Amino acid sequence: ETGVTQSPTHLIKTRGQQVTLRCSSQSGHNTVSWYQQALGQGPQFIFQYYREEENGRGNFPPRFSGLQFPNYSSELNVNALELDDSALYLCASSYGTGWGMDTQYFGPGTRLTVL
Amino acid sequence: RKEVEQDPGPFNVPEGATVAFNCTYSNSASQSFFWYRQDCRKEPKLLMSVYSSGNEDGRFTAQLNRASQYISLLIRDSKLSDSATYLCVVSVSGNTPLVFGKGTRLSVIA
Numbered sequence: 001e002t003g004v005t006q007s008p009t010h011l012i013k014t015r016g017q018q019v020t021l022r023c024s025s026q027s028g029h030n031t032v033s034w035y036q037q038a039l040g041q042g043p044q045f046i047f048q049y050y051r052e053e054e055n056g057r058g059n060f061p062p063r064f065s066g067l068q069f070p071n072y073s074s075e076l077n078v079n080a081l082e083l084d085d086s087a088l089y090l091c092a093s094s095y096g097t098g099w100g101m102d103t104q105y106f107g108p109g110t111r112l113t114v115l
Numbered sequence: 116r117k118e119v120e121q122d123p124g125p126f127n128v129p130e131g132a133t134v135a136f137n138c139t140y141s142n143s144a145s146q147s148f149f150w151y152r153q154d155c156r157k158e159p160k161l162l163m164s165v166y167s168s169g170n171e172d173g174r175f176t177a178q179l180n181r182a183s184q185y186i187s188l189l190i191r192d193s194k195l196s197d198s199a200t201y202l203c204v205v206s207v208s209g210n211t212p213l214v215f216g217k218g219t220r221l222s223v224i225a
Contacts, residue, residue: 033212042119042202042215043159056212090158104213106158 003027004093004107012113013081021076021110025093031055032074033104034066037088049074050096078112086114116141117216121203124219132193136219138186138203148179149204150188153218159202162188193223 003026013019025032031050035043045058049068063079072093078085088111092104121138128134140148148165163170165177165186176189186203203216 035215040217042217043213044215045212048212058212088156103161106160108158111156 004091004105006089006091006107006110008110009108010111010113012115014115015081015083017081017114018077018079019081019112021078021089021091021112022073023076023091023093023107024073025091026105029093029095029105030072031094031096032068032072033092033094034074034076035090035092036060036085037090037109038084039087043090046076081114083114086112088112118142118214119203119205119216121201121216122219123217125222126219127222127224128193129224130193130195132223133189133191134193134221135190136188136201136203136221138188138216140184140186140203140205140214142205142207142214143184144207145184145205147206148177148186149213150175150177150186151202151204151215153200153202155199159215162201190221193221195223195225197221198223 005024007022033048034046037043046060047057048055052068065077068074088109090109092106094104119140150162151159152162153159163172165179169178174191178187200218200220202218205214
């Protein structure tokens with residue numbers, strides 16, 4: 001096990017609602033990256049937080065936002081949910097900026113279904 | 116052209132077979148290369164990094180061809196437990212994230 005935990009494991013929401021997903025990073029890691037994995041696709045980078053600040057963002061609209069706390073845990077918030085937001089949301093923790101130079105360890109993911 | 120492209124699969128092979136997965140990447144500035152394994156409904160797990168000189172880990176061999184922007188993974192003596200989706204992953208050093216391919220599903224059959 002990686003030591004990265006995510007909650008909840010599953011979630012069902014309806015269109016237009018808001019959702020908050022949580023991630024606790026592995027001990028000693030200060031960087032959390034969030035990815036969205038739609039069915040049959042590889043994970044796509046949403047954004048990364050390093051020492052409580054956003055450190056890069058993928059091609060996702062502003063209704064996807066995040067936070068990182070002093071203990072390096074992180075939240076992903078999605079507003080105005082759309083059907084296409086249904087996916088597995090993965091967080092990965094690493095030490096340093098994690099830009100491919102540090103191994104990223106993934107949590108088990110949160111499976112979000114939007115009806 | 117997608118940044119990372121993989122064989123579509125699925126690959127259905129008998130136990131003991133040798134199977135090879137291929138992957139191409141579009142960004143010639145890419146510096147880091149990985150293969151991740153993802154079991155059904157689970158998170159991706161790092162299988163191995165891919166180095167310029169090629170590298171081996173037991174039954175698994177990874178190769179990189181920078182000139183052709185091509186990465187491969189060879190699995191020898193396939194086991195039932197190798198059944199999973201294999202994700203090719205690339206990143207550019209500096210402020211860029213991991214870029215995943217769609218993955219190739221492998222089923223090893225008894």
